[in-house]
């Protein structure tokens with residue numbers, strides 16, 4: 001296999017594109033009917049049984065490896081509670097394609113949750129959770145910035161995203177991504193269009209999503225050359241063309257109007273300190289709108305569905321990624337306890353978000369009757385700090401109130417570390433799927449979100465008092481959440497990410513401050 005010299009200066013593997021399915025020692029289980037539950041339905045006992053003498057012997061003899069005795073059935077790690085090693089107690093008697101897929105997914109996940117799958121090399125901690133394979137994930141993400149096979153030509157318009165996913169993942173893992181500054185600048189210069197905005201590649205149409213990914217990547221590598229790359233006046237004028245008479249924002253000229261457009265545009269506007277007033281020639285001005293936020297929160301409110309979740313546009317199906325986009329957008333417009341409370345039925349939203357987390361898998365699904373998927377560790381998982389802050393209100397920067405968790409941090413941690421890690425690096429949707437940089441980035445973002453308490457304050461780094469820059473965080477430690485204990489080791493703690501901008505706090509703050517200090521003339 002030819003060696004590629006990466007920007008880090010080290011010889012690296014080419015990015016791996018495995019073609020074979022993950023082999024499982026419990027493969028038969030995937031196609032077998034779901035196991036009968038051994039849990040005690042009558043008593044509702046879902047607690048982990050006390051370790052038997054045999055369990056304790058196993059623990060003593062082989063703390064870091066699952067039991068592998070061909071003469072005996074392998075035993076789950078003693079630290080795994082019954083909730084995460086038993087199928088659901090209640091099953092719908094009606095069998096459908098959806099229920100079969102769900103049962104198959106549960107069966108696939110169980111051997112991983114129990115720490116029994118042959119692709120899990122360990123080590124496992126006292127909770128029966130595998131360690132984060134940091135070195136492998138770092139290697140995978142560095143490789144993801146190198147060459148791709150010809151079959152990836154269809155990803156050409158996603159190049160800004162691929163840069164963002166890799167740099168964000170590496171930042172989460174504690175890598176210094178400023179070493180990529182020159183490469184990032186030379187990648188994005190030809191993507192900027194003279195009429196404003198950034199496309200997915202040289203000569204491609206400007207799009208809010210590629211502009212979002214590019215701005216975040218530039219913020220992460222930092223430095224004046226990167227921060228001044230974007231022509232902010234032209235970006236502002238281009239964004240003005242996307243504002244719609246009903247308050248929403250299109251993703252590109254002639255493109256869809258949805259919450260992605262709203263979130264991506266407001267991220268770009270707030271990070272680059274663009275004027276909130278619409279450009280004089282913006283079409284939406286003819287309908288009485290004067291700013292980018294005119295009618296925007298009402299548009300987002302109309303995206304909440306009868307289920308309580310949030311859809312991409314009014315009248316569509318609720319979806320985890322759109323929920324995050326809408327909530328984060330509201331948290332840019334104002335403080336969450338004001339904007340989210342005003343625009344959303346919060347109890348109904350909490351109910352829908354709670355229904356996204358499954359047991360025994362522990363991960364999140366994106367929609368009703370869909371399967372768990374690692375990327376929703378971010379899209380759904382990162383809704384929780386925004387909802388928590390909506391309920392808690394403004395906190396003291398130095399002494400925030402400690403609230404309990406609104407979701408099972410333990411469940412999500414178990415799903416990510418047990419089910420989503422690929423043996424050779426990278427994280428994935430679920431067992432049986434291949435890793436990719438998108439799932440690696442967003443699954444790690446979800447793991448980071450589990451590990452910190454995020455809260456908003458009245459203290460903003462912005463001289464203009466922009467509330468999106470008032471967020472603080474503190475690490476959550478085991479002792480704080482006895483009802484929902486941390487099940488990751490401290491060495492597996494990731495970098496805290498800004499709950500709205502999904503990059504390190506300092507990267508977001510530095511970009512905003514630099515832009516405020518370098519205003520452009522209209």
Ligand SMILES: [Zn+2]
Pocket residue numbers: 373374375376429439
């Ligand atoms: Zn996914």
